[in-house]
Amino acid sequence: MARDYYDVLGVPRNASKDDVKKAFRKLAREYHPDVSKHTDAEAKFKEINEAYEVLSDEDKRSRYDRFGAAGVSGNGFGGAGGAGFSGFEEIFEDFFTNFTGTRASGRRRGPRPGNDRRVNVTISFEESVFGVEKQVEFDRHESCETCQGSGAEPGTSPTRCPDCKGTGEIRQVQQTFLGAMVRATTCPRCNGRGEINPTPCRACNGNGLLRKHAILNVQIPPGVREGLQIQIKAEGDAGENSAPNGNLYVIIDVKEHKFFKRKDNDIILDVNVNVAQAALGDKINIPTVEGDVELVIPAGTQTGKVFRLRGKGIPRLRTDGSNSGRGDQLVYVQVAVPTSLTPEQRDLFEQLAATMGKDVQPQQNGRGFFDRVMDFFAGEQQ
Numbered sequence: 001m002a003r004d005y006y007d008v009l010g011v012p013r014n015a016s017k018d019d020v021k022k023a024f025r026k027l028a029r030e031y032h033p034d035v036s037k038h039t040d041a042e043a044k045f046k047e048i049n050e051a052y053e054v055l056s057d058e059d060k061r062s063r064y065d066r067f068g069a070a071g072v073s074g075n076g077f078g079g080a081g082g083a084g085f086s087g088f089e090e091i092f093e094d095f096f097t098n099f100t101g102t103r104a105s106g107r108r109r110g111p112r113p114g115n116d117r118r119v120n121v122t123i124s125f126e127e128s129v130f131g132v133e134k135q136v137e138f139d140r141h142e143s144c145e146t147c148q149g150s151g152a153e154p155g156t157s158p159t160r161c162p163d164c165k166g167t168g169e170i171r172q173v174q175q176t177f178l179g180a181m182v183r184a185t186t187c188p189r190c191n192g193r194g195e196i197n198p199t200p201c202r203a204c205n206g207n208g209l210l211r212k213h214a215i216l217n218v219q220i221p222p223g224v225r226e227g228l229q230i231q232i233k234a235e236g237d238a239g240e241n242s243a244p245n246g247n248l249y250v251i252i253d254v255k256e257h258k259f260f261k262r263k264d265n266d267i268i269l270d271v272n273v274n275v276a277q278a279a280l281g282d283k284i285n286i287p288t289v290e291g292d293v294e295l296v297i298p299a300g301t302q303t304g305k306v307f308r309l310r311g312k313g314i315p316r317l318r319t320d321g322s323n324s325g326r327g328d329q330l331v332y333v334q335v336a337v338p339t340s341l342t343p344e345q346r347d348l349f350e351q352l353a354a355t356m357g358k359d360v361q362p363q364q365n366g367r368g369f370f371d372r373v374m375d376f377f378a379g380e381q382q
Contacts, residue, residue, distance in 0.1 A: 005051035005064065013065070017056065021227060024052040025120070033139065049118060111193075114141065114237035114246035118229075121250055123220060125257035129267075129289050129314050131222035136250060141209040141237040147201035149241055151208035156199040161190035168192040208240055218250050223317035225262070228252045259287060265314045265327030272336040273297055288312045288329055295331060307331040 006013050009023040030036060031044045038044060054060045054072050063071035119138040143149035152158055160166040164187035172183050186192040200206025216235060224230075229249045236246025261268040271286065281299035285292045288309065295307060313327025341349065 003047065005055055008047055008051040009055065011055075015055075017058075020052065020055045024048065024056070028052075028118075028120075046115075049116075053116070111240035111243035113244045114239040116246040116249060117236040118249045118251060120253055121218065121220070122253040122255060123224075124255050125260055125262075126289055127220070128224050128252070128254045129222060131224075132220050134218050134220055135215060136218050137213065137215050138248070139211055140214050140235075140248075142212045142214075143238040144201060144204035144208055144210050146203035147208060149208040149238065150197075151201055151204065151206040152197040153199040153201050156197070158195035158197050161187060161194055161196050163187055163189045164194065166194040168194040209238055216248070220250075220252065221317060222323055223265070223315035224252050224254075225317075226252060226254045260289070262314065263330075265316050267313045267327070267329040268332065269329060270332045270334060272334050273301065274336055274338070278302070278333075278335045286331055297333070301333055301335070303333065303335045305333045307333070 006015070009015075009020060009027065011019055011023045015023070027048045028045065031038060031041045031048060033042045033045055036045075054064050060072045117138055117140050119136050121134050121136050123132060123134065144151075147154060150158065161168075164170055168187055168190065169184040169192070170187050172185070174181050174183055187194075190196050197206050201208070204210050214235075216232070218230065218232065220230065229251050232248040232250065234245040235248035238245050259269055267289065269286065271284070273282065273284065276282075277284070277297055278301045279299065281301070282297045284295055284297060286295045286309070290312065293309065293312075295309075307330070309329040309331065311326050312329035315323040315326050318324055338345070
């Protein structure tokens, strides 16, 4: 019986999607067959990938929580690669066998499609904005060139499995309170193929597949964000006997920027101006992902003032990989109060203070700095 996917990743059943992702990354690094010293690294890595594929997908996770492994194990109920509806079909067939004495001919399992592969790629903040081509390296199973994926030594051919007589199933008759019932299970000798290789290929030990190192150039579109998965079809493991290949999923990691932060498709930048600039106004240079631009600071600018640079944000990435416009860059101003003054500066501030008085004026109800901060987190910045 397969281990519980939550136990595989070491997360509780109420774990968030981010917690699942973090756990997967940690375990994937530890058990990646290329770097791990664990003797069972390859099997463990496959188990980790299978668990992540289900728990990172909201629909699959929901079915798994409700039905367990049966909910994500095949056509109809999902796609983790197992039996799916076949288990239910066998139950119905068992009842029909009991009452009619007949049953449909055995179903030979077709060649299995290849497994999917995943690889992480790290890009800079600017590369996430403008897109980039990256070279990725990973291991995958490719069709054996010696036997062309058949698993048989060249010059030989597969023969019919003597245990299941080519049906791919072993049938067992069980006596129940309803009478004799026939139960069909996958033939363990041929794994449901209906054929065996009396003379296995020496290059691949009869598997038909060989583990190889692959290098691909991947085009990362503008506007990608942390954790996005880019699907590259048919670049995963090769399928058995010309069955379809699996896919490659490139998972994006974006480095943190020294100045910029991202909020949806907008770029956030905090800048400090001194008291004189805020009071008198000034023209300052502001960094953007496309270079510096000039920003006019009006006289009387207060802490928390937001300036919007239209079209200087991140491209809006559509589901088909294309873009639709760009977000903005939001510049948040902080008036920096000096913590130390020269004697000359102190004298000037004292002269200024003498002209401005010492009365404290409570702010009237309205939109203050705190309100603007709350608007930002609520996504209502102006």
